[in-house]
Amino acid sequence: MDTEVYEVAILGAGLAGLGMGMRLKMAGEESFVILEKEDRVGGTWRDNSYPGASCDVQSHLYWFSFDEQPDWSRVFAMQPEIQANIERLVARQGLNHHIRLNAEITEAVWSEDAALWVITTLSGEQIRARAFVAAWGQLNRPSFKGIEGREHFDGDSWHSARWRHDVDLRGKRVASIGNGASAVQFIPEVAEVAGHLTVFQRTPNYCVPRLDRPYTEEERRMFLDDPATLRESRDGFYWEHEGWIGAMKLQDNPVAQEFTRIAREHLESQVPDPELREKLWPKYPIGCKRLLIADTFYPALMRDNVDLVTERIERIEPQGVRTDDGRLHEMDVIVYATGFETLSFLGHVDIVGRSPKSWPPRRGDGVSLRDAWREGPEAYLGMTVSGFPNMFILYGPNTNLGHNSIIAMLECQFDYVVKALEASKAERAALDLRPEVLEHFNAELQDELRGTSFAGACNSWYKTPDGRITNNWSGSVEDYRKRTAELDLDAYELVPAGG
Template identity: 60%
Template sequence: MKVYNVAILGTGFGGLCMALRLREQGENDFLLLEKASGVGGTWRDNTYPGAACDVKSHLYWLSFTERPEWTKTYCDQPEILHNIELLAEKSGLKPQIRFNTEVIDATWDESQLLWRIRTANNETVLARNFVPAWGQLNRPSFAGIAGRERFQGAQFHSAGWRHDVPLAGKRIACIGVGPSAAQFIPELARQAGHLTVFQRSPNYVVPRLDRPYTDDEQRIFHAVPATRDASRAAIFADHESWYDAMRLDTPKAAEFTAMARAQLESQVADPVLREKLWPTYPIGCKRIIIADDYYPALVRPNVTLETTAISGIEEQGIRTKDGTLHEFDVIVFGTGFETETLLGVSDIKGRGGKSLRETWKPVPEAYLGITVSGFPNLYVLYGPNTNLGHNSILNMIEAQVDYTVRALQAAKAHGVAALDVKPAVMAEFNRQLQKDLQGTSWAGSCTSWYKHADGRISNNWSGNVIDYRKATANFRIEEYDQLRQAETASA
């Protein structure tokens, strides 16, 4: 049975980036495993109206590939997905992608020093190295709201949008006001007979100022590609400066807070509604919404903001804790994703049958967000503490991919079959990481998907992108236990 050098789970940006970097280094013995019938990851799955990126287009792409000719300053989902599909096609990766192949679990074979990856098709894929690129935002959460099965109308999550459900003139409920909801609420408001938005806690909203590129700009970008590179560099530098807004009591945090308040004041005239929409926690504690049309949607005459907590869902609608039954034809869940486990498969079993699901309770941890002690040759992309609140996640993914490539090269150069990060190395990294995170807004007084119930921040990196690039710039093999086939055979 064939043994691949690298098996990659997922064909979103992470998985494709890993495959392209391996090929760039002359490594072609890899396989991509994709549960769906096409590439794209989150941009394939999220097709809700208004879906778009909140990072500017010229920055939101892999740095080492040909730049798309974006049509807008902020790219929409269809355009992003189209360009990802073109990337997979033009790069020739598709023959190395096994579509409609969902990974169920993976087990480390200690005698052979390889991963046995089991699929829903009852197949087993063997690989020396396993790179899960399952992402953090692909497992829809319904926020534990009781009674969903009782509702007699149509209901769906934003990540599984029902385009077959007619919305025009309907009584629609939207549960949640996070970044995805802020994008589709304006679209729902334009169609609904009446839209009720259920808000548990408000978000800070800052201007987006999105616009199409002019014909002249498009011609210049096409004729002189260096102008697109310059635009990317300028956007990156600007976004890096935003990191200070994610730290408590900084001038940048005050600047962003003032910007958000000015936007609220200019777009919401009703003082009662305005105060319902103003957060009481520090800016950045929850993900900041970048939008121009969210507040205008909420002040439409056919839209109501409901801040009373939900008791449960019943046959005819949603009952709030004050006893009121709100009747609806359609319920849309903008309740985000399950992010606490950070696990995109049933389980992964490492040395001695060690379970990653159990290891990551109550809080997922990794070294540099990539490697986990007890799980040799496992390199997680977009893993614990690698999310950002200020810049493009693709910059972080590239750093993780490059670190993984260096690890594979180091193992080969030292004649090592497998590498397993030392427990003390991982523990010290996470001790310092959590200490550094205490100065950020994510440690503030809000409840968010960044933070675990015990206060530890499990999703976000403690610094800016440049800090992370420095941290991952060198692979130090002395930080890893080195496993060799002969040693295992003689044990």
């Protein structure tokens, strides 16, 4: 057993976990460890290496404001460049000394006697820390949407977030099951090489122009030599995105109407076939599902070697995909662009909170976060949960956005967590959210969300089957920044050692 007691243990070495580590170092805290289950940092940018993978937020906005800005090569950065910049960040900030790779957390248990978290990894190692920060993300557990018969397919198949780069797609019959945010990026790339590509669409999505381009060498030199120019570019993108909130926050308002108009014009300018256009046009309000940003998706569907199929998939068979019209679409390769399991947040990690006094802590003594979230995940400001002292969640429940950069939300959370940790040290006690605070916050939040586009008549990964929105924030980043600017210590019960 590791006898050292860390001040902070962080789950995950994606941008959230790494940014938290950077922010701790800025606050003078060096006693922390980042536990990463894979053999490489990067989180979603490590996992999603499919052809054409790139960010939907402009590169100048998709980085920490408190860090040295990378020399981005284009307006919307591609996955290899983002991943390389993440790895350079780790080395430059000295975070490599705090990271343990291949250290998958299986369990984290709060010990009431010692007032700390006991964290167990898959190898059986135990790490003890006074605070536990979960940076496990929302989009990292592939889902296959219950598609029947996947195991019977005779060809190669994989989820888009687990791309098989060893399989040559040249000349092959390829299926893309799904047409969401990942699919619209890899479909144009696959269409270039596949013998034939069939796109199986369950629900169409609104798509607006991306307007991506490389930065010129002159522009890149200017951004490097004059940080104020880069800040101006970043701020411009930020406030432009904040202006998009009207398309997400309220149904049927002028901003939503303008985005709908832009999406329709984009579709009509790139798809001349009226029958195909109507198959690609959504029947739900804009913002209800994730808005897609792409310049090359529609043109890819116009290729002679690409078909769009809108019939429901009945099952996967050894030779291909059977649709409910009885047709068997024979395939050599199937790519599942079926999204992620987004409602549990936990994955396979068992989190056990406050319990009767006991040492060593025993599984089952306290409240399981999985049980606490049985009816849906919820957290105060997306970060803290009653019964789990000194546990903080980054990019947690109701902190996703439909209009701006998650990096901006994360920076609010980093600052809040640092304030909470400083208060915990000053009070010599762990902070446990009062249940009535969480209940009031979530009731108010869900009431606000019922009036947003996210609550529209569509199925999305933002909400549970009964319509409760568990993933998205109800307002703008500026709204969230104001809500998280100060730590209200009265919202927390102070739990001293032995308490």
